[in-house]
Amino acid sequence: MSKPKVAFLCVHNSCRSQIAEALGKYLAGDAFESYSAGVKIKQQINQDAVRLMKQMYGIDMEETQYSKTMNQIPTPDIVISMGCDVGCPYIGREFDYNWELPDPTGKSDEVFTDVIKKIEKNIRNLLNGI
Numbered sequence: 524m525s526k527p528k529v530a531f532l533c534v535h536n537s538c539r540s541q542i543a544e545a546l547g548k549y550l551a552g553d554a555f556e557s558y559s560a561g562v563k564i565k566q567q568i569n570q571d572a573v574r575l576m577k578q579m580y581g582i583d584m585e586e587t588q589y590s591k592t593m594n595q596i597p598t599p600d601i602v603i604s605m606g607c608d609v610g611c612p613y614i615g616r617e618f619d620y621n622w623e624l625p626d627p628t629g630k631s632d633e634v635f636t637d638v639i640k641k642i643e644k645n646i647r648n649l650l651n652g653i
Contacts, residue, residue, distance in 0.1 A: 526553075526554065526555050526556050527555045527556070527600040527601060527653060528555070528556045528558060528596075528597050528598070528599045528600050528601070529547060529555045529556065529557055529558065529599060529600070529601045529602075529603065529649070530558045530559065530560055530593070530596060530599035530601070530602045530603070531543035531544055531547070531557065531558070531559045531560075531603050531605060532559070532560055532561060532593070532602060532603065532604055532605065532614065532618075533559075533561055533604070533605040533606070533626075534561050534562055534563055535561050535563050535564065535565050535590065536559055536560050536561030536563075536564055536565070536590045536591060536592070537561070537564075537565035537567070537568055537569045537572075537590050537628075538568070538569040538572050538626065538627065538628055539605035539606065539624050539626065539627075539638065539642065540559035540560065540561060540605050541559050541568050541569070541572060541584055541588055541590075542572055542576060542584075542638070542639055542642050543557070543559060543603070543605065543642050543645075543646065544557045544558060544559035544584075544588060545557075545576055545580075545582050545584045545588065546580070546582075546639075546642055546643055546646045547646055547649075548587075549580060549582055550643065550646050550647065550650065551646055551647075551649070551650040551653075554650050554653050555601075555649075555650075555653055556597075558596040558597065558599065559588070559591070559596075560591050560592055560593045560595065560596050561590065561591070561592060561593075562592065562593070563592075564590035564591060564592060565590045566590070567585075567590070568584050568585060568588060568589070568590065569628055571627070571628075571632070571635055572584065572627075572635065572639075573585055575632065575635050575636060575639060576639070579636070579639060593614060601619045601620075601649075602614060602616070602618050602619050603618065603619060603620045603621070603622060603645075603649075604618045604620070604621040604622065605622055605624050606621065606622060606623045606624040606625060606626065620649075622641070622642070622645050624638055624641055624642065625638065
């Protein structure tokens with residue numbers, strides 16, 4: 524039986540969804556496949572996110588990840604919104620979960636770290652539910 528595909532979505536696919544994809548692969552790669560996408564793309568992943576993920580987990584998101592849209596990932600079994608504080612995209616169906624995480628872009632390392640830890644907790648909860 525194949526592993527379920529989980530897609531983490533936010534508008535620009537440059538920060539929260541990228542962190543979730545990386546942590547999903549790192550913490551739950553045996554249980555589900557992790558993807559991230561957005562409705563718009565950025566030229567690069569948020570550099571604060573890249574730096575903090577390297578510091579906290581030793582993960583270099585720029586090695587294997589890039590900003591992409593929904594049509595560039597496999598059809599997911601589970602779709603999770605990172606938070607619609609910047610406008611939720613319509614993906615043809617309801618989201619399975621909305622994690623309602625604030626966008627830490629441009630904020631302090633403390634705010635970023637808090638969001639990263641919330642994403643880790645949510646990934647672990649998702650893992651326990653699959």
